[in-house]
Amino acid sequence: MRREIPLLITGIAGVVFVIQYFIPHFPFNRLSNWFSDWFSIVSACAIWLGALNLIKISVEKIAYKRHDWGYSIIVVGCFLLMLFFGFIHWQDSREPGLPFIWMYDYVYTPLSATMFAILAFFVGSASYRAFRARNLEATLLLLAAFFVMLGRVPVGDVLTGFLPEQFQLSQVAAWIMNFPNSAGQRAIIIGIALGIVSASLRIILGIERSHLGGE
Amino acid sequence: MSPVFAQSAAVTDTAQIIAEIAAPPSEFIPPAPQNVIVSDNPNDDGHAILIRWDSVATDQAGLVDRYEIWRAAASNGTAGEFTNLGDVAMGTYVFRDGQANEGQSYYYKVYAVNDSAANGSPVWALTAESEIAGPGTPVAQWFDMQRINVFVGVLLLCAFIIFYIMQARSGKTLFIRKIAGLEAVDEAVGRATEMGRKIYFIPGSQDMDQVQTIAGITILGRVAEMAAQYETKLDVPVSRSLVMVTAREVVKEAYAKAGRPDSFQEDQVHYLTDDQFGYAAAIDGMVVREKPATIFMMGLFYAESLILAETGNSVGAIQIAGTGEPSQLPFFVAACDYTLIGEELFAASAYLSREPRQLGSLKGQDVGKGLILVAIIIGILLETFEIWDFSSLFTVIQ
Numbered sequence: 073m074r075r076e077i078p079l080l081i082t083g084i085a086g087v088v089f090v091i092q093y094f095i096p097h098f099p100f101n102r103l104s105n106w107f108s109d110w111f112s113i114v115s116a117c118a119i120w121l122g123a124l125n126l127i128k129i130s131v132e133k134i135a136y137k138r139h140d141w142g143y144s145i146i147v148v149g150c151f152l153l154m155l156f157f158g159f160i161h162w163q164d165s166r167e168p169g170l171p172f173i174w175m176y177d178y179v180y181t182p183l184s185a186t187m188f189a190i191l192a193f194f195v196g197s198a199s200y201r202a203f204r205a206r207n208l209e210a211t212l213l214l215l216a217a218f219f220v221m222l223g224r225v226p227v228g229d230v231l232t233g234f235l236p237e238q239f240q241l242s243q244v245a246a247w248i249m250n251f252p253n254s255a256g257q258r259a260i261i262i263g264i265a266l267g268i269v270s271a272s273l274r275i276i277l278g279i280e281r282s283h284l285g286g287e
Numbered sequence: 288m289s290p291v292f293a294q295s296a297a298v299t300d301t302a303q304i305i306a307e308i309a310a311p312p313s314e315f316i317p318p319a320p321q322n323v324i325v326s327d328n329p330n331d332d333g334h335a336i337l338i339r340w341d342s343v344a345t346d347q348a349g350l351v352d353r354y355e356i357w358r359a360a361a362s363n364g365t366a367g368e369f370t371n372l373g374d375v376a377m378g379t380y381v382f383r384d385g386q387a388n389e390g391q392s393y394y395y396k397v398y399a400v401n402d403s404a405a406n407g408s409p410v411w412a413l414t415a416e417s418e419i420a421g422p423g424t425p426v427a428q429w430f431d432m433q434r435i436n437v438f439v440g441v442l443l444l445c446a447f448i449i450f451y452i453m454q455a456r457s458g459k460t461l462f463i464r465k466i467a468g469l470e471a472v473d474e475a476v477g478r479a480t481e482m483g484r485k486i487y488f489i490p491g492s493q494d495m496d497q498v499q500t501i502a503g504i505t506i507l508g509r510v511a512e513m514a515a516q517y518e519t520k521l522d523v524p525v526s527r528s529l530v531m532v533t534a535r536e537v538v539k540e541a542y543a544k545a546g547r548p549d550s551f552q553e554d555q556v557h558y559l560t561d562d563q564f565g566y567a568a569a570i571d572g573m574v575v576r577e578k579p580a581t582i583f584m585m586g587l588f589y590a591e592s593l594i595l596a597e598t599g600n601s602v603g604a605i606q607i608a609g610t611g612e613p614s615q616l617p618f619f620v621a622a623c624d625y626t627l628i629g630e631e632l633f634a635a636s637a638y639l640s641r642e643p644r645q646l647g648s649l650k651g652q653d654v655g656k657g658l659i660l661v662a663i664i665i666g667i668l669l670e671t672f673e674i675w676d677f678s679s680l681f682t683v684i685q
Contacts, residue, residue, distance in 0.1 A: 119561070121532060
């Protein structure tokens with residue numbers, strides 16, 4: 073029963089979701105919203121599991137002074153601090169000027185933005201490796217990247233201004249993006265769509281059940 | 288802009304303009320909309336009515352600026368009080384009333400409006416009213432006919448998959464092409480064992496309602512089983528608590544299946560944060576400090592993909608990644624040793640298990656892909672030579 077009931081729920085929910093796409097009539101037109109609400113409720117309850125797990129692991133690390141336990145002090149400290157500021161003003165904690173929202177706006181948001189900003193440097197280092205002309209494919213990639221990047225900045229057209237318009241770098245970049253790139257992307261997207269259908273069907277039919285914790 | 292206003296615009300005194308056009312001549316009264324037809328909006332959940340009327344040549348000549356649509360609920364077979372629903376610009380002869388209640392009947396009127404303004408203020412609006420049309424009653428349909436092509440496609444694909452599953456079950460050997468990234472899973476786990484370092488499995492940053500996350504979790508089961516057999520430590524940091532619960536169950540089961548249930552520790556699968564970049568930062572820190580030998584990234588990733596993959600690359604870990612997010616694939620290709628591209632992620636579980644029924648579903652999927660390829664070629668030929676609008680077969684109205 074431990075496996076059959078989840079399989080039954082998965083199968084019924086899967087079939088219902090397929091049906092609701094084709095039937096606009098009540099109750100099928102509401103099912104998506106209802107399931108979405110249930111998912112939100114379950115997720116909201118489950119987040120406590122996650123938070124408690126994080127605290128448990130971090131506290132154990134500190135208690136037994138395991139490797140790099142100092143970082144766990146920061147994790148627990150930040151967690152408790154935000155929790156404290158969130159709870160002292162309860163529902164009003166998001167009002168401007170209060171400590172919780174101040175921490176969110178002036179600590180959390182800049183840290184998050186910094187993490188995203190350093191992506192540019194990661195792109196640089198990854199590009200360096202990816203664009204080395206080791207073989208024919210990598211050379212083609214390098215050439216495409218060269219034309220696209222130069223074509224996307226004003227200097228590209230300045231450099232090729234003497235050429236007819238269709239051979240200027242911005243036009244070449246647009247052609248690469250609109251034709252070879254789009255064709256490749258579409259092939260991948262068609263494959264992904266078919267893969268999703270196939271995987272979903274396996275799950276609905278109960279053929280694929282390893283996500284339930286077993287064969 | 289009406290001819291009167293355009294003519295008067297040359298006069299500089301605004302007060303004079305308004306005085307001149309405040310009482311526009313009767314020849315600027317627009318014609319009333321004719322043949323207003325009210326009908327149920329097809330293929331919907333019964334909350335919309337379509338109102339159509341005849342096109343009017345005069346609106347192009349400046350006599351009509353817009354059409355206003357008014358509605359009244361029907362009561363005892365007569366129209367109640369009319370209220371304004373909104374308007375459409377000239378040249379449009381259909382309005383979709385999406386605010387109707389299923390089963391309630393409504394009457395409609397359409398006003399042709401010729402209005403003008405000076406200095407941003409309305410000066411006059413000449414209107415002509417259609418006859419009352421209706422009643423129309425919205426009805427919910429039992430099948431969305433605009434999606435019939437999707438329905439046929441899904442049926443066909445399911446038929447292929449089920450057919451090949453049955454073939455596989457009857458003992459027929461199915462050929463499945465090699466996927467390099469999946470062939471390398473054994474090698475990647477073995478490398479971690481030899482080096483005595485950890486394996487990291489990152490199941491993406493999204494929740495269990497994503498098929499890609501489920502696909503990632505199914506691969507986790509195979510990796511965990513191998514890790515248990517080789518007695519290699521497996522660490523699964525997750526960003527969603529529901530994923531944590533599911534992944535923990537999968538890993539626990541895999542250890543039991545490998546005959547090493549005692550080696551499983553619940554904290555192998557642990558929660559970090561729901562925040563996208565917080566998750567990436569936390570994993571980066573762990574990777575830099577612990578220097579794992581192998582990193583698997585399987586699931587749905589967004590901008591954190593390259594941050595994770597580059598950090599793993601910098602510590603020299605062998606990395607196998609897979610996602611169905613086309614915009615993130617180039618990052619994984621650039622920074623990882625092996626990448627499962629698109630459908631390979633969804634094929635992984637079947638491929639690794641070699642279970643006949645699962646392999647049958649893979650074969651059916653490939654046949655579906657072949658069918659789409661044939662359709663593309665036929666479409667190119669028919670559309671290039673303008674024989675038939677083949678692409679209309681594949682149009683899906685959202």
